[in-house]
Amino acid sequence: xxxxxxxxxxxxxxxxxAIVTITFIIMHSVPGDPFAREGTMPEAVYQNLRSFYNLxxxxxxxxxxxxxxxxxxxxxxxxxxxxxxxxxxLEKGFPVSMQLGLxxxxxxxxxxxxxxxxxxxNRNKWPDYxxxxxxxxxxxxxxxxxxxxxxxxxxxxxxxxxVATWQSMKHTILPTISLAMLPMAYIARLMRSSMxxxxxxxxxxxxxxxxxNRGFILLKYGLRNxxxxxxxxxxxxxxxxxxxxxxxxxxxxxxxxxxxxxKGIFNRDYPVILGSTIFYSIILIFLILIVDIAYTWIDPxxxxxxxxx
Amino acid sequence: MEKNLLxxxxxxxxxxxxxxxxxxxxxxxxxxxxxEAVAIVGESGCGKSVTAKSIMRLLSTPPTEYKSGKxxxxxxDLLQVKESEMKQIRGNKISMIFQDPMSSLxxxxxxxxQLIEGLVKHKKLSRAVAQQHAIILLEKVGIPxxxxxxxxxxxxxxxxxxxxxxxAMALACxxxxxxxxxxxxALDVTIQAQIxxxxxRLQKETDxxxxxxxHDLGVVAEVCDKVIVMYAGEVVETxxxxxxxxxxxxxxxxxxxxxxxxxxxxxxxxLYSIVGSPPDLLDPPKGCSFFPRCEHAMKVCKDFHPVLENxxxxxxxxxxxxxxxxxxxxAKGKEVK
Amino acid sequence: MAKELHxxxxxxxxxxxxxxxxxxxxxxxVSYWRETWRRLKxxxxxxxxxxxxxxxxxxxxxxxxxxxxxxxEQDFSKKNLRPNGEHWFGTDTSGRDIFTxxxxxxxxxxxxxxxxxxIDFVLGIIYGGVSAIKGGRVDNIMMRIAEVLFSIPYLLMVxxxxxxxxRGIWPIIVAMTITGWIPMARLIRGQVLQxxxxxxxxxxxxxxxxxxxxxxxxxxxxxxxxxxxxxxLTVPTAIFAEATLSFLGLGIPAPQASxxxxxxxxxxxxxxxxxxxxxxxxxLISLTMLAFNVLGxxxxxxxxxxxxx
Numbered sequence: 001x002x003x004x005x006x007x008x009x010x011x012x013x014x015x016x017x018a019i020v021t022i023t024f025i026i027m028h029s030v031p032g033d034p035f036a037r038e039g040t041m042p043e044a045v046y047q048n049l050r051s052f053y054n055l056x057x058x059x060x061x062x063x064x065x066x067x068x069x070x071x072x073x074x075x076x077x078x079x080x081x082x083x084x085x086x087x088x089x090l091e092k093g094f095p096v097s098m099q100l101g102l103x104x105x106x107x108x109x110x111x112x113x114x115x116x117x118x119x120x121x122n123r124n125k126w127p128d129y130x131x132x133x134x135x136x137x138x139x140x141x142x143x144x145x146x147x148x149x150x151x152x153x154x155x156x157x158x159x160x161x162x163v164a165t166w167q168s169m170k171h172t173i174l175p176t177i178s179l180a181m182l183p184m185a186y187i188a189r190l191m192r193s194s195m196x197x198x199x200x201x202x203x204x205x206x207x208x209x210x211x212x213n214r215g216f217i218l219l220k221y222g223l224r225n226x227x228x229x230x231x232x233x234x235x236x237x238x239x240x241x242x243x244x245x246x247x248x249x250x251x252x253x254x255x256x257x258x259x260x261x262x263k264g265i266f267n268r269d270y271p272v273i274l275g276s277t278i279f280y281s282i283i284l285i286f287l288i289l290i291v292d293i294a295y296t297w298i299d300p301x302x303x304x305x306x307x308x309x
Numbered sequence: 310m311e312k313n314l315l316x317x318x319x320x321x322x323x324x325x326x327x328x329x330x331x332x333x334x335x336x337x338x339x340x341x342x343x344x345e346a347v348a349i350v351g352e353s354g355c356g357k358s359v360t361a362k363s364i365m366r367l368l369s370t371p372p373t374e375y376k377s378g379k380x381x382x383x384x385x386d387l388l389q390v391k392e393s394e395m396k397q398i399r400g401n402k403i404s405m406i407f408q409d410p411m412s413s414l415x416x417x418x419x420x421x422x423q424l425i426e427g428l429v430k431h432k433k434l435s436r437a438v439a440q441q442h443a444i445i446l447l448e449k450v451g452i453p454x455x456x457x458x459x460x461x462x463x464x465x466x467x468x469x470x471x472x473x474x475x476x477a478m479a480l481a482c483x484x485x486x487x488x489x490x491x492x493x494x495a496l497d498v499t500i501q502a503q504i505x506x507x508x509x510r511l512q513k514e515t516d517x518x519x520x521x522x523x524h525d526l527g528v529v530a531e532v533c534d535k536v537i538v539m540y541a542g543e544v545v546e547t548x549x550x551x552x553x554x555x556x557x558x559x560x561x562x563x564x565x566x567x568x569x570x571x572x573x574x575x576x577x578x579x580l581y582s583i584v585g586s587p588p589d590l591l592d593p594p595k596g597c598s599f600f601p602r603c604e605h606a607m608k609v610c611k612d613f614h615p616v617l618e619n620x621x622x623x624x625x626x627x628x629x630x631x632x633x634x635x636x637x638x639x640a641k642g643k644e645v646k
Numbered sequence: 647m648a649k650e651l652h653x654x655x656x657x658x659x660x661x662x663x664x665x666x667x668x669x670x671x672x673x674x675x676v677s678y679w680r681e682t683w684r685r686l687k688x689x690x691x692x693x694x695x696x697x698x699x700x701x702x703x704x705x706x707x708x709x710x711x712x713x714x715x716x717x718x719e720q721d722f723s724k725k726n727l728r729p730n731g732e733h734w735f736g737t738d739t740s741g742r743d744i745f746t747x748x749x750x751x752x753x754x755x756x757x758x759x760x761x762x763x764x765i766d767f768v769l770g771i772i773y774g775g776v777s778a779i780k781g782g783r784v785d786n787i788m789m790r791i792a793e794v795l796f797s798i799p800y801l802l803m804v805x806x807x808x809x810x811x812x813r814g815i816w817p818i819i820v821a822m823t824i825t826g827w828i829p830m831a832r833l834i835r836g837q838v839l840q841x842x843x844x845x846x847x848x849x850x851x852x853x854x855x856x857x858x859x860x861x862x863x864x865x866x867x868x869x870x871x872x873x874x875x876x877x878x879l880t881v882p883t884a885i886f887a888e889a890t891l892s893f894l895g896l897g898i899p900a901p902q903a904s905x906x907x908x909x910x911x912x913x914x915x916x917x918x919x920x921x922x923x924x925x926x927x928x929x930l931i932s933l934t935m936l937a938f939n940v941l942g943x944x945x946x947x948x949x950x951x952x953x954x955x
Binding site: 610632 | 661
Binding site: 201202203205206207208209210211212213216220221224225228299300 | 362365367395396397398399400401404405407409412413414415416417418426427430431462464475478
């Protein structure tokens with residue numbers, strides 16, 4: 001078990017190294033010199049950049065020093081701001097992004113499972129069709145379109161909820177729904193097929209033959225087993241949430257890392273783009289690692305095979 | 310005390326499928342006495358499993374439909390009782406052992422938990438007391454280190470051990486009837502013998518009635534008192550083990566007997582097999598269901614349905630060969646030659 | 647009792663032709679693809695998806711010529727017109743005909759989606775095939791590389807690539823396929839490895855079946871299924887990614903239009919009450935994703951021979 005975890009952590013580090021390297025290559029192959037001093041760039045910013053990226057050194061040394069800085073969680077200065085570094089942006093944005101992400105994850109998991117279970121128990125009846133239509137819409141409508149549809153009706157036309165900014169719980173409703181819809185739909189579909197499969201398993205008949213109550217059977221025999229595949233895809237769900245979040249954040253003006261990332265793209269603020277890319281990747285890889293470890297803990301059958309693998 | 314524990318009368322069970330109504334069980338009659346071990350024998354798809362599951366009403370409706378007949382348990386028709394009453398009977402008065410111990414245990418729940426569920430529900434035991442009881446049960450079915458094994462998950466047991474756990478689960482509430490649906494089919498041959506011996510021993514010890522469902526006549530001889538041979542959803546022959554084994558009368562039973570491999574067989578001799586496959590129960594034949602595969606088929610078999618007739622003792626058989634006219638025709642046939 | 651029935655002695659003469667029905671094969675064997683097609687046809691939702699895709703493709707070809715307007719022609723005297731008899735989908739903020747632009751956009755969006763699928767397929771076959779056939783260490787190293795690349799979030803990778811590349815259709819396709827081929831490669835590798843081990847392939851080998859026959863009879867039908875499903879689902883992913891890129895200002899440059907750029911250009915219009923400008927491309931994107939998703943689902947169900955009855 002321990003060796004499995006250590007191995008997984010080592011692989012995660014390799015992956016992060018690969019991503020950092022790719023960002024370094026991209027940084028140095030941007031058309032035109034991203035570090036060339038533009039007319040608008042203040043002298044102080046320019047000097048910061050030169051020193052952070054060690055532009056006077058040979059490329060290979062630059063790469064080595066860049067790796068070292070990233071290893072120390074130092075993402076350097078921003079191109080557009082004289083006072084704030086990329087680290088400052090990340091520190092400010094992270095709690096907001098995390099709140100949005102966790103809220104969306106919670107909504108997606110809870111409603112996804114409920115919808116999937118309802119659909120499976122009412123197979124080929126109207127609740128099943130309704131849940132699956134909802135799920136297919138969730139998968140087919142990109143989050144930014146959903147976000148604008150919600151804004152148009154719930155905020156602009158009917159004035160039920162505030163459009164933008166991040167002040168109260170009420171402000172978080174629309175971004176959370178927009179972000180949660182796709183993973184919710186995904187979980188609902190997975191949960192349905194998983195539940196249908198479990199309902200057909202022999203052990204469900206065994207449970208019935210013991211005279212147990214239906215509710216107990218569905219919970220302890222059904223849900224417990226059907227939920228396992230959902231746990232395995234939580235890593236993918238998290239990836240969806242992270243990459244979905246910057247669109248949703250920038251649409252709703254949520255002051256998180258995503259909004260900063262999108263602004264960075266529009267402003268061609270390369271350190272911000274690269275810093276947040278690396279940060280996103282680290283978060284993601286970390287989440288997937290946790291899901292993998294959690295899975296070995298949740299499914300008793302994995303414990304034995306996990307070690308040998 | 311009443312002698313009949315279970316009485317199945319004219320049971321008809323069907324499945325409603327896209328293709329139409331599959332008549333899986335068509336007018337089955339039999340009784341199980343107290344302390345008796347009854348075997349239901351037949352090929353796969355002959356309705357033996359459906360009959361067994363119908364007794365506990367385990368088949369989901371729809372697609373299953375209990376068309377008609379009675380299943381009397383202590384004189385009470387199980388097809389009529391409320392679901393809540395049925396829950397009090399399942400696992401408590403009647404319990405079941407399934408074919409595949411690999412898939413019949415909940416993979417994400419500890420063996421101990423699965424063992425005590427029934428005890429807590431039916432016997433109203435506390436978890437701690439039930440746990441003690443579970444240890445005794447596991448010891449009874451021959452699982453060593455029973456106490457520590459309670460904490461293990463099904464995948465940590467071998468197939469034979471899992472089937473022992475299933476048996477322990479079935480025994481948990483001291484049921485009056487245990488239905489074992491091909492309990493040894495999925496196991497290795499050596500393990501099969503162990504499990505059969507275990508079941509035989511436990512049945513003698515507890516005086517429980519058993520319905521053993523199998524396609525293997527060898528298994529029947531080991532354990533049972535009475536045999537019911539089913540074909541295409543019907544009982545074609547029934548009698549005591551001695552009667553059936555010493556004098557099988559239905560061509561299907563004879564076929565089954567001939568297909569048991571024997572040690573004294575000539576090695577070059579091919580093992581007998583019954584040609585063809587069972588009829589489509591979407592549209593069961595009008596006459597004898599076995600007609601298309603029968604060695605002794607007669608004109609009458611095609612259009613007229615044979616019913617169970619007394620042969621001798623308790624033995625009954627549903628075959629036109631027992632009709633007086635058949636004997637006469639056979640005699641005439643010989644004369645002509 | 648039956649004995650009371652009058653049965654003549656004649657009825658009891660033995661018959662021997664009773665066996666003739668017993669070996670009857672219940673169902674004629676149908677070729678794999680025809681059977682798949684039959685099952686697909688029974689799936690109403692999948693057929694709906696197929697019909698929608700055909701209509702979209704036909705409209706992408708002929709649509710831009712139907713209204714008599716061009717996609718780039720601006721008429722500021724006729725801007726922000728609601729859908730009417732002259733401009734069937736209305737006009738946008740620059741007075742361009744949305745109907746023409748929508749179908750012109752369909753060409754670009756569908757082209758990007760289809761090209762991404764085709765390139766993923768080709769790269770996937772090469773990489774996955776080589777990996778599986780070579781086996782051993784080569785396989786191990788190739789799959790590790792793929793695994794590391796795959797851990798980089800897809801959308802982030804596409805965005806990073808677009809920052810380096812020029813804007814245009816082909817750069818978008820390149821950016822999408824740079825890591826997009828990995829799932830396909832993994833899938834193909836898995837399929838090939840599985841096939842090498844399958845009993846019926848061993849059996850075919852033992853019987854000395856010619857390679858072409860093995861390929862046609864075993865390899866192609868059994869590998870094409872999951873690959874086809876994957877291809878069908880790649881198209882909506884690519885269309886979604888393209889729309890997101892457009893939204894980030896990294897999409898097709900004006901005056902060309904894709905559904906993504908049309909939607910992101912129309913974002914401002916909802917606040918002034920011109921929701922239709924967003925609704926039309928949004929609807930088309932969602933409809934396309936829906937159609938490909940339900941077709942992919944239907945294909946997966948239809949191809950699963952385990953469900954064959």
